[in-house]
Amino acid sequence: MSNSGRKKNRLVAEKRYSASKPKKKPAKAKPARRKATARKAPARKGLLSLPMRLVRWVLRLIWNITWRIGAVVALIVGVAVVYTYTTLPPVGDLLDGRSRGSVTLLDRNGDVYAWRGDQFGGVVTADTVSPALKNAVVATEDKRFYYHPGVDPIGIASAVRINLREGRGPLQGHGGSTITQQTAKLLCLGVEYDKAKWETEAEYVADCRRTSLSRKVKEAVFALAMEAKYSKDEILSVYLNRAYLGGGAYGAEAAAQRYFGKGASKLNVAEGAMLAGLLTAPSTLAPTANLARSQNRASVVVRLMQDQGYISSTDAAAALAQPAELSEAAEKQAGGYFADWVMASGPEFFTRDTTEDVIIKTTLDQRMQKAAEDALQYVFENKVREGSKAQAAIVVMSADGAVRAMVGGRKIKVRGAFNRATQAKRQTGSAFKPFVYATALELGYSHDSTVVDEPFCLDVPGSGQWCPENYTRKHYGRVTLTQALKDSLNIPAVKVSESVGRDLVRKVASDFGIESDLAAGPALALGASESTLIEMTGAYAGILNGGSSVTPYGLKELRLLGENTPLMGTGGGIGERVIQEPAARELTYMMHQVVHGGTGSRAKLPDREAAGKTGTTQAARDAWFLGFTADYVAGVWMGYDDNTPLSGVTGGGLPAEIWHETMVRVHDGLEPRQLPMLRPAPKSTQRSDQPGTVPRQPRDQGNPIENILRGILGIGN
Template structure:
């Protein structure tokens, strides 16, 4: 039993003594139970670590999923482009148009038009110097990357940002494979049926946006999967634009150096590779010195990367690349443009084929014409003058041998004053007036009275032509009137034989421009181009038959032997009798030997021609011929500003003289095919046949007051 109050002592049995021992006097203290604690003390900032860990995990989870999606999309894009890529041979010629190669009369190439493609070259057949120069310049890691070079991209971005541009502006870090993808426009060929111009198409292909870069990289990866490195390089070498209308390094090597891309030396290879940065700016035909400086940079890159030894690099620097004779000459730019514009459009300006055109150009004569113009303007024209000039030299059958369309001669695609500018002819038209009289039976020694003369022009009133000297010379022969370029006799003869006859003869000789209807027709009030007038004079020289000026003699497709076209020009129908032509040549010879064109006189051979100066001296002409060639010179301002102190018998005659002296160097003199009257018969006598007087109106005060005004309106011709 227990007591009512509980005993607080624990009821435990006495500890038994250990066997053989005595019981302990002191009981053992009960063990104290320890509190369980963590193995490590809590770290500071645990919440922050868990937060960043969560963010990292979120980003990682999102990132690898997005990366997987991007990888799948890129892979799908690569597979898509891979399946669409054709064989390499189908990609080497990327031109939308064909080319035209022009050859002179001796079969030498002198000009190129359109997009030139010299034929397919490969990475293995091209000069190793050229292959190495392209890689050293454009993509030194070409054989190491898979089409996209992250190192190159990172370097380009860094440079762009350091120069204050956007990451994708300026340096692109593109590999050769990516550049080839851009040249292929990611497999989208030009389609003219869409209405988009070729320039717009190429601009679209060069757009540099982030999405475009991604697509371009995808296409590049597909190319790397489809083609070998050398095949990619082959496409690039054939499609790159290299200035002066050349596509591919073979065309460029032929254009600039007159040799194959397989034959270029280190200096030439460096110059060609240097064009890739800016083809037009660095084209050696635009600025050879600048192109050579750029080539020296490329030589340095090739040396640094081990493609050239120091000795080879020094040789390349000491002997920079030079243009071929044909490229340096830039011969016949105006002539080539004229042939291109005069030929059929589908074989010239818009040809899709590669065309070879043989022409009438004589490069020796072309050089003579250019040198003559340069000599006169440097020595006899005021420095800073903006006056222009044009020259044409042709044979009597209309074959154009030289053409200069302006003072700048090493040009192409510019305004051609020889074939396009229509200007008043002035007294250079008068031979056609006298041709009409001779054809109707008058002769060189027929007479006409030079006296004050007035015509009543319906709707305009009285008109009185004046001679340049403001004097009158009484009864004169037609020979004298033409030699001294008298205006009154020319108008009287025109009125006597009939303006319609004069217009018809001028038109039949090749003056195709609209001819004036009034009496000022005789004084050259009509406009014509230089090539029309020179062609008409060629008709006089050849005995009175018309000619059609021409420059094309044969057109063939490159590689074919059968011509598709022959010469479209030459001698045509007879205009005046041969006897009349011979008399007219004799009369025109007097212009040079005794009359207004004496500055054109040649030292060793006969020449004939006619001066021409229009109202207020806005145009000055000299057109003439020897037994071998016809040449014409026009001089004036493009904006019709009057010339200062210049007449047709002045600077134009001097230019003509300088041209013809150079043209006839080494040629034996030949007599003109003209009438040669007995000396006694040349003096004018009153018994000679006189051209009937045309109706003449009495002068009155009103007519005299209007005379000067009407003279300027109708272009009262001067010598």
């Protein structure tokens, strides 16, 4: 069938969209209006198009320049970082950066009491230190440490804003440095110390610490290289080992040992916060310099740790309630003068200029050291007029010369100060007289030998006539040697010295350890020569030990850190015999009378025997008291550094009282022992063969010159 004649059906209904057609008519009008508007716009667009095109062109130019410069800078920085990366050594080589060694001083019991040099307690890592210390350092120094690539733009922007707000330059004050950048600075950006470039290490360090824009750029490059080379904990480990924490301590371990007497792995929150707080200003905030200031800084660190979630509020409250305290050794800062003396007397290559970490065991007794310091302070606070500039020094030692305590001046906690116990040479006055009588006793005189105290003059070649006088300006006739020493009479001492011979007196004094130049004239007997307190105390120790010389010493043993075998041992002790023991015992008896009822009676101890001798020089420029018990010898000197005369002070006054206060404290808790001295029997029953008497050696009666001299001087047995 054909459909050609039919009308074909529409596939789509004609009126399917018919309803929408009327709605399209209004839409056709809108384009016309838009075209009309568009025809009006060119006038306004023409006014704005040129500036807009200019702005867009400038922005495109800036962008093109910026990204190209940025790309060049990034390329340069990248090359610099890669190069620096290749120069970085293994992390283990960076942990200890000191160029010199350190000295740790131990007391007689093996406890640490002082340090010298740059102290390094040993290598620690971020994993081995106390978590409290690690977290405190991060919270204080760089809270985004684990999230930045070595440089913290946020921190830098914040620092610049603070500096500008406070009226400083953008790089002055707060630096915004990360821990990595601070470590880079501690490493001096890899630059080694060169003596040809820097005269001293101090100049080298100062150059490493300077701040400038170019230096900051180099620091940033070095920090980025470190971040690429090492892990975060390795960088933190270097920082914890190299950072200076005050008091000569480099690194966390040295600081923990110095301030708290424990390892860095055992620090609690309060102690870790205190060490972290020192990083800002280690010398100023060191707890040994100002504990309260250090504790205040630590409290700020504790709050930072709490705010950053490292510790709970309970832990923070506990740390704030119980702030860190110094260890006993750090608090005492004991033996500053003593430590300086040991360092000066030891071998230079193991003390002052050591390149090793050295441990020195010394003779110091910290209990006795405190006793001497307390005694000196007590007397000056209670018995010396306020404002006095007078100085004093004390030495306490054993009979073999082992120094147990040393105070070199009124300022107790010092380092590198002038030590009046070892460095000040002063006239000894009557404190020298025991060596005159020691010579006489050794030659056969007795404690009850007599000498006439009367006006006496000598012709001194080149000086004319010299007439000594007693301190009281009186004369007492015939007196025993014991009474002459007991009352410190000058004329009998000179007569005895002239009788036995000045050369022998000088030899005995020198053999006992007085190494200073001794006077050649007759004034030798009256202490016209100069000596140091430690020399004089050592010489008196020779009398106590029975007549043998001693060399005062403080060093007992020296070894390297980590080694058990000592490199050297005791540097002093008992030496050659100077006088026989009977003579020493008899001299001790005579010196006991000085304390028992003579010029040194203020030194008398309440519970034990003591022997000693006072000494006052011309115009009272120096006042001495030296003496001993059966256990210890002590010497005290008092005077002015500029030789100003003391006002109303003699050796039997304040020096004897200082000696008394010192020895009372030194012997606290010790059982009393008798002095090793002659104990004469009553004269009515005394016989030469009785126990306790000194057998007299027969003297050569055939020397007429000596007999005549003894007769002229009025000396007899």
